[in-house]
Amino acid sequence: MSWVEGAGGSPYGVHHLPYGVFSTRKDPHPRLGVRIGDFVLDLRGLAAGPFFLPWIRPVFHAPDLGEFMAAGPPAWRTVRLQLIELLIDDVYRDRYRHLLVPVDKVRMHLPFAVADFVDFYASEHHASNLGKMFRPGSEPLLPNWKRLPVGYHGRAGTVVASGTPITRPAGQYKRADGEIEVGPSRRLDIEAEIGFVVGVPTELGTAVGPDDFADHVFGAVLVNDWSARDIQAWEYQPLGPFLGKSFATSISHWVTPLEALAWAKTAAPEQDPAPLEYLKESERFSYDITMSVSLNGIELSKPPFAGMYWTPAQQLAHMTVNGAGLRTGDLFASGTVSGPEKRQWGSFQELTWGGTEPLELGDGAAHTFLEDGDTVTITATAPGANGEVVGLGEVTGSIL
Numbered sequence: 001m002s003w004v005e006g007a008g009g010s011p012y013g014v015h016h017l018p019y020g021v022f023s024t025r026k027d028p029h030p031r032l033g034v035r036i037g038d039f040v041l042d043l044r045g046l047a048a049g050p051f052f053l054p055w056i057r058p059v060f061h062a063p064d065l066g067e068f069m070a071a072g073p074p075a076w077r078t079v080r081l082q083l084i085e086l087l088i089d090d091v092y093r094d095r096y097r098h099l100l101v102p103v104d105k106v107r108m109h110l111p112f113a114v115a116d117f118v119d120f121y122a123s124e125h126h127a128s129n130l131g132k133m134f135r136p137g138s139e140p141l142l143p144n145w146k147r148l149p150v151g152y153h154g155r156a157g158t159v160v161a162s163g164t165p166i167t168r169p170a171g172q173y174k175r176a177d178g179e180i181e182v183g184p185s186r187r188l189d190i191e192a193e194i195g196f197v198v199g200v201p202t203e204l205g206t207a208v209g210p211d212d213f214a215d216h217v218f219g220a221v222l223v224n225d226w227s228a229r230d231i232q233a234w235e236y237q238p239l240g241p242f243l244g245k246s247f248a249t250s251i252s253h254w255v256t257p258l259e260a261l262a263w264a265k266t267a268a269p270e271q272d273p274a275p276l277e278y279l280k281e282s283e284r285f286s287y288d289i290t291m292s293v294s295l296n297g298i299e300l301s302k303p304p305f306a307g308m309y310w311t312p313a314q315q316l317a318h319m320t321v322n323g324a325g326l327r328t329g330d331l332f333a334s335g336t337v338s339g340p341e342k343r344q345w346g347s348f349q350e351l352t353w354g355g356t357e358p359l360e361l362g363d364g365a366a367h368t369f370l371e372d373g374d375t376v377t378i379t380a381t382a383p384g385a386n387g388e389v390v391g392l393g394e395v396t397g398s399i400l
């Protein structure tokens with residue numbers, strides 16, 4: 001039980017402790033913090049004193065999480081255990097409570113500099129739904145889909161923090177009458193995803209096996225991979241998604257450390273055919289994370305992450321099998337999380353079946369793709385120790 005008021009029973013209790021970057025009106029310089037209940041503990045302030053050992057203090061004076069993420073699992077574990085002790089043991093209350101800032105008094109920033117951004121396509125239900133819509137009459141999954149985690153390279157420079165307004169993208173698309181024109185997207189969509197961020201880099205020319213996932217990956221964020229379906233549909237062959245995806249990708253302010261997800265580990269779906277050796281995990285696991293997608297405050301679906309066909313460990317192994325080096329801040333996202341049921345789908349493309357089945361939200365309007373002024377919010381929960389809940393996210397954004 002933490003001495004911080006309201007932390008007990010909170011999805012941001014001592015069992016979670018996600019990291020982020022914040023500033024205040026009084027001190028506008030972005031600095032590291034850890035969330036506890038409805039407060040942010042100022043890690044730069046904490047590192048100015050004797051609490052941390054001298055070797056780790058410098059990483060908390062950086063303006064983002066990069067240096068801490070690069071420090072690796074022993075440093076992550078040590079700091080996490082120290083923070084748990086600080087937040088549980090009453091002897092620290094008087095000494096450190098001045099470092100707590102109410103979360104509604106801070107401005108949150110992008111938590112780390114995104115090095116490369118890779119996006120996968122790991123949900124069998126999502127890939128099958130899109131296959132049925134885009135290639136009717138043929139096999140919904142292409143022949144490579146069950147042999148490798150299909151993915152593409154995104155645009156790191158347009159990954160933005162939750163809350164950043166999203167300007168409706170313009171681009172080329174094909175009209176219903178077959179004419180090609182340029183203009184604002186009319187089929188603006190979301191993709192509800194989980195992203196994993198690399199802390200420990202590797203040398204160019206080396207591969208990372210799936211069992212080494214936790215040696216490199218620091219934690220998880222929620223991702224909304226905004227997508228312009230009309231631009232995407234016209235441009236994507238033969239080289240894959242480009243401007244229909246690269247205008248903006250939103251991530252949550254808080255990075256949940258992998259250790260906080262230890263209780264959420266669950267068996268991943270069995271794979272048939274068996275994957276090639278470099279994709280084989282000695283302990284195949286997923287995370288039991290349930291997402292929630294809301295449009296203008298109304299919940300539309302609850303995509304389940306646990307059922308994703310390709311796991312984040314397999315994605316990491318696949319994206320390095322060619323020898324591509326990892327860099328601190330590399331972000332790889334799962335692809336749209338969709339379950340078997342309609343109420344578990346993670347995109348409007350699926351929820352409205354390509355715009356042909358509008359959503360009734362009780363406001364009399366027929367909702368298909370995003371309108372100007374719409375706000376999409378994604379949250380998620382996962383089981384923690386002793387029946388507690390880990391709350392991921394949120395990631396939100398409104399369309400300009």
Ligand code: MN
Pocket residue numbers: 119120191193225335336
């Ligand atoms: Mn995506």
